Amino acid sequence: MTSSELRSYYKTLLNSLGPQHWWPGETPFEVMVGAVLTQNTAWTNVEKAIANLKAAGTLSAKAIDATDARTLARMIRPAGYFNVKAKRLKSFVRWYLDRYGGDVKRMKASSLSSLREELLGVKGIGPETADSILLYALDLPSFVVDAYTYRVLRRHGLVLEGATYDEIKEMLEGAFDETGAARVRLFNEFHALLVAVGKDWCKPTPRCETCPLREHLPRSGPETL
DNA sequence: TGCCAGGCCGGGT
């Protein structure tokens, strides 16, 4: 029954908030870089870092590969954790160049599941970053789970406390029959909508009165986390 | 002013 609930949530959110048109990076590579930079970081800070990379002509795999971590760290400073993220960007582009010649089309020639495994093998890329790259950069149907997703679903009693990333991901993916581009669009929009709810209503101290999902609250009332 | 933001790694139990 959870599947029909999730479909119902999606319909409600889409009707009340509309399409979010999320993550409109200008190129797939820009989206991939953004996926790393936004780890535990507000997107507004990521935008500044990406703008710096662009201004320096360093928003390409080859350029990042050719830039030392110190210099890179200076450029991405606004994104926070800049020393860590500079190394992560470099380890990612190293893999991207070695494995796929820095070519998105070649990357998309691999299957979704093997691509995901490969990405998880890159140091600095965990499940959320991998799925963000797959979904938002490559248009592959891999649902992104994040802290907002967990909080919203948890408060509605749709996942158990302590549910793992993969459990939540599989529950969400299993709830929808769509295929192809429609599936990608749905995963893209639904995740963005869950984030919107998390940001504006389903916060650490929730404001459920005006939440688009208020009619979907479980009988026992929202958890307080 | 402190808390939080679209996580992940490495070392310790």
Place this chain on the structure above:
DNA sequence: ACCCGGCATGGC
């Protein structure tokens, strides 16, 4: 297999 500290800036 979990748990936790560390990593850092900018906005409200």
